[in-house]
Amino acid sequence: MKTRGSVIRLKRFAVEEKRRNLSRIELMIREFSRDSGELDREIAAEEARAGISDPKHFAYPTYAKAAAQRRDNLRRSVEDLKLQLEEARTEHEDALADLRKVEALDERERAVEAPREQGLSSGGFAMARA
Helix, strand or coil, X not given: CHHHHXXXXXXXXXXXXXXXXXXXXXXXHHHHHHHHHHHHHHHHHHHHHHCCCCCCXXXXXXXXXXXXXHHXXXXXXXXXXXXXXXXXXXXXXXXXXXXXHHHHHXXXXXXXXXXXXXXXXXXXXXXXXX
């Protein structure tokens, strides 16, 4: 009985850990996307200030070049995180399925044990009376 409870707790912990991992990845995607958007605005403002919007122009602002590189890195990171997110979702779903299996097995075993325990206790009581 204690072993089943331990297994169920372990499976619940695994599901919760997978859910937390999903949340972390989703948060990172949102933050990186937001930062990328901010960099887009900063690049546009710098280009407007300099009056040059062609990155190949010799006088293109250095800050705009650096910000564009950072923005591109963030976008690549977002794409990588999206792949990790799909893997994490799959792992979470698998862990949840495992938990459901263990809980269903536990319920079936309890259903089988309950009549046995009742039979033993009532049978034992009947024998004590006789």
